[in-house]
Every structure is written in C-alpha cells, then in structure tokens.
Amino acid sequence: MSPDLTLTVRETGPGTPYELTGDQVAALVAVPDLVRLTPAPGGRWSVRGNQKVGLIRLRTRSGGAIHLRLRPKLGIRDLLFLLSYSPTDPWHPEQVTAATADDLLPALADLLARTVRRTLEAGVLHGYREVEEELPLIRGSIRTTAQLRRTGLPLPISVRYDDHTPDIPENRILLAALHLAAHLPGVPHPTRLTLRHLADRLPGVRRPHPGEPLPTWTPTRLNARYAPALRLAGLLLSGRSIRPEGGTSAPADGFLLDLPKVFERFVTVTLGEALARHGIRCVPQDVHRLDKARRTAFRSDLVLYREGRPISVMDAKYTFLKVTAPPVDHLYQLLAYCTALGITHGHLVYAATTPGTAPTDHVIRCSPVTITAHALNLNDPPAKVLAQTAALAATAATATTA
Structure with a gap:
C-alpha cells in the first residue's frame, strides 16, 4: 500500500512539483479537469490548479489516498459572496468568523451551522x-x-x-447537508458538535441514502424562513460529487466547486437584475443556431432582448486578464454569436482582482460588430461589486440604443 499524500494547490498560477507514484498519477488523471499534470525535472510532476476549489480525497489502486486541497485565489469572504448567487435564488451570507476565514470548507460548515440554528429556533417545519x-x-x-x-x-x-x-423534503435536505458538513475535512471539532446537535433536532426525518436523488422543494409562504438554509444546503450538496472518466457522476469524499460556473451564475443573475431596470429582458443559456441549415446550436451566457428582439449578447469568462486585449478565441466566439443573432454589439465579462480596469471596445475589421470587454474587481466589497455590475448594465443598455 502506498502512503497517503497531501497536495495543496492554488486554483491558478504556476504548478507545484511533487514526487508521485504511478498509482497517484492515475488517480489524479482519472477525474478529468481536476488538476493539470506536467512532467517536472527530477522525475517529479508539476501539479497546477484548474479553476476548482475545495478538498477531495481520492483513492489509489494500491489502497492509499490523496488529500487534494485546492485553494481559491479570492479571499473566502469574497468567494462566499459569489457563491450566494449560485443556487436558484440569491441568498446573502453573513460574515464568516475569523477562525474559519482562511479555509473554504470550515467557513461553509460554520455558516451552515449558524444558518440552520437560526432557522430551527422557530421550530421544525411539519x-x-x-x-x-x-x-x-x-x-x-x-x-x-x-x-x-x-x-x-x-x-x-x-x-x-x-x-x-417532519419527514418532508425541506427537512430531508437540511439533514443531508448537516451530515455532509459534519464529515467535511478540516471542520473544527466545536462546529462538528454543533452540526450533529442540529441534526438531532430533526427526529423522524429520513436522511437520503448515498446516491439517492435529493428531494425537491418549492418556495412557499410556509417554508419562507427555511429558504436561506435550504439554498446554502443545496450549494453544499451540489459540490459533493465528481465526474470520473466515463462521464458518470460519483460521490466525492469532500467538496468541490467549479469556479467558472460560480462566476457565470453570479454574472447572469446580477446583470439580469440590473438590465431589467433598463427595460431589457435577459435569457440565460438561450439556444440559437449558428448556420442557416440549423444544424449547429450554441448557447451564450446571456442574450439581451428588447420588445422580443435580440439586441446584444454577453459571455462571462472566469479569466483574470493580465493584458488589455481578450484572447483571440474569445473574440472569435462573440463575433460568431453576434453574426448569427444579427446584432452589432457583444460583451465579454471577465474577473479581476485589481481596480481601475476600464471597459475596452474592440471594433472588428470589415464587420459592423463591436465587442466590449469588461472586468469586475472581485476583491471589492460586495456593495462595490454590485455597483460595478450596475454600471456594466448601464453601459450595455446605452450601447444597444446607440
């Protein structure tokens, strides 16, 4: 049996060299896009992040384990703000405590414990x-x-x-999330005790078996006080699986988040709300056809409509730009979208961690299309980030009327 191995990798940046056995390399590559592996000098392997965060334990064929800690580039408080827009409807997280501010999993477990405790103070929903x-x-x-x-x-x-x-979908979801959070790696002992105590306050509730689909719930007036806890629970439970080679989702011993999807969700929700104030309707992941024969479909993150007619298109890119110009393939993509939709303006929305990045227009030669690149500074406080999205929406609304 090979010894257990702990790897700490940042979501982006240069790789870290490690000495890996063949079984350990096989376990890492068995999950596509989890990390990036390249040979390094001295027979070692460079392990780079691939825009995912969390902590996963992978089993090797020889019986050992790899504890893979994927650390975010953003601060935990900033990341939690983005995550608050990941479930179906936005929820707004309270500040995490100082004791858990440096690690995502303990912060989420602590936040779940405090949210569920506040939810159950008024009694268990029946x-x-x-x-x-x-x-x-x-x-x-x-x-x-x-x-x-x-x-x-x-x-x-x-x-x-x-x-x-009390054995209703809302309580089953809470119980499943409390059980998962109590077993996440790195959660402090006092938080584990709190999570288990809260689970004990749900007697008569059946916890879904591993692999069983989670029950669905519908927001109503009766379960409104449960909504923040249920959306946070949904976030935790959505990150409990990985997709190994072959395409079948499998339970993960840990928790994993795909940050491009988190950023895309944040952009689509916040910009959709802001553009609605300008009389523009936004449709996320709207299906359109690229060719006249309608054989090739495409989905952009947001298509903007005014009076039922498409007027612009947006795509969110979880890329921290180091230069002013977007990658050429991003411009190609938006040019194709604009051409197929018969519109003259598209928008690329990037992540940023520094202030002062102004929108830049890219007028395509021999074409009526202009593509504007924007960057949201995610290190700003939440109010300022939302102000940035409001300003971006105003810019897009003005461009569509020009």
Missing part, C-alpha cells in the same frame, strides 16, 4: 403526507377495496390518512 397502512383501529378513511379483499378477521383495517410529520 407537513402533511398521505400514508396507507393497516391498523387495529380506524384512522382517516378506510381503503374499501383493500379491506374487502381481506378474508377471516376484519382486523387490521386498511386505512388511508394524512400524517402531520
């Missing part, structure tokens, strides 16, 4: 569930057909009734 069973007494209504099939003694009686129970 709901009605239809139950069919056989009892020695009448409860609810008699299942006449099932009862008439019986022979011999009339007891027990086949009945159907509505049971007022």
Whole structure:
C-alpha cells in the first residue's frame, strides 16, 4: 500500500512539483479537469490548479489516498459572496468568523451551522403526507377495496390518512447537508458538535441514502424562513460529487466547486437584475443556431432582448486578464454569436482582482460588430461589486440604443 499524500494547490498560477507514484498519477488523471499534470525535472510532476476549489480525497489502486486541497485565489469572504448567487435564488451570507476565514470548507460548515440554528429556533417545519397502512383501529378513511379483499378477521383495517410529520423534503435536505458538513475535512471539532446537535433536532426525518436523488422543494409562504438554509444546503450538496472518466457522476469524499460556473451564475443573475431596470429582458443559456441549415446550436451566457428582439449578447469568462486585449478565441466566439443573432454589439465579462480596469471596445475589421470587454474587481466589497455590475448594465443598455 502506498502512503497517503497531501497536495495543496492554488486554483491558478504556476504548478507545484511533487514526487508521485504511478498509482497517484492515475488517480489524479482519472477525474478529468481536476488538476493539470506536467512532467517536472527530477522525475517529479508539476501539479497546477484548474479553476476548482475545495478538498477531495481520492483513492489509489494500491489502497492509499490523496488529500487534494485546492485553494481559491479570492479571499473566502469574497468567494462566499459569489457563491450566494449560485443556487436558484440569491441568498446573502453573513460574515464568516475569523477562525474559519482562511479555509473554504470550515467557513461553509460554520455558516451552515449558524444558518440552520437560526432557522430551527422557530421550530421544525411539519407537513402533511398521505400514508396507507393497516391498523387495529380506524384512522382517516378506510381503503374499501383493500379491506374487502381481506378474508377471516376484519382486523387490521386498511386505512388511508394524512400524517402531520417532519419527514418532508425541506427537512430531508437540511439533514443531508448537516451530515455532509459534519464529515467535511478540516471542520473544527466545536462546529462538528454543533452540526450533529442540529441534526438531532430533526427526529423522524429520513436522511437520503448515498446516491439517492435529493428531494425537491418549492418556495412557499410556509417554508419562507427555511429558504436561506435550504439554498446554502443545496450549494453544499451540489459540490459533493465528481465526474470520473466515463462521464458518470460519483460521490466525492469532500467538496468541490467549479469556479467558472460560480462566476457565470453570479454574472447572469446580477446583470439580469440590473438590465431589467433598463427595460431589457435577459435569457440565460438561450439556444440559437449558428448556420442557416440549423444544424449547429450554441448557447451564450446571456442574450439581451428588447420588445422580443435580440439586441446584444454577453459571455462571462472566469479569466483574470493580465493584458488589455481578450484572447483571440474569445473574440472569435462573440463575433460568431453576434453574426448569427444579427446584432452589432457583444460583451465579454471577465474577473479581476485589481481596480481601475476600464471597459475596452474592440471594433472588428470589415464587420459592423463591436465587442466590449469588461472586468469586475472581485476583491471589492460586495456593495462595490454590485455597483460595478450596475454600471456594466448601464453601459450595455446605452450601447444597444446607440
């Protein structure tokens, strides 16, 4: 059996050289796009991040384990702000404590514990569930057909009734997230105890089995106080699987986030809300056709519509630009989108960690298309980041009326 190995890798930047066995290399490459491996001098391997963060434990064929810690480039508080826009509807995280501010998993576990504790202070939500069973007494209504099939003694009686129970989808999701967070690597012991104590406050709730699809819930007036905790729980539970070679999703021992998807979701939600104030409707991942024969489909992050007509297109790129000009392939992509949609202006939205990056227009030669590149400084406080998205929306709205 090979010894366990711990790798600490930043999401971007130069790789770190490690001595890896063949089994360890095979375990790392078995999950596509998890990290980037290149040979290094001295028979070692350079391990680079691939825009993913979290902590994953991978098993090797020889029985060992790789503890892969993928650290974000952004600060934890800034990353949590982006994550707050990842579930179906935005939720707004409170400040994480100083004790967990340097690591994502403890911060998320601590945040879940405090959010669920506040949610359950008003009591555990109950709901009605239809139950069919056989009892020695009448409860609810008699299942006449099932009862008439019986022979011999009339007891027990086949009945159907509505049971007022805590075993509802909302509580099942919370219980699954509490159990997962309590077992995440690096979570402090006091936080684990709190998570387990909160799970004990949900007696009679069945926790979904590993691999079982999570129950769905619908926001209502009755479960409104559960909504922040459920959206945070959904975020944690969505990051509990990886996709190994072959394309089948498998449970992950740990937690993994794909930051390009997180950034894309943040951009689409915040810009969609800001552009709505300018009378522009945004449709995320809208399907269009690139060729006249309609054989080739494409999906951009946002298509902007005014009075039912497409007027612009946007794509979010989780790339920290070091030069003013976007990569050529990004410009090609937006040019194709604009041409197929019959519009003259497109927008690329990049991530940034420094202030003072002004939008830059790129007028395409021999074409009516202009592509504007924007950069959002994600190290700014949340209010300033939202102000940047509002300014970007105003710029895009003005460009579409020019």
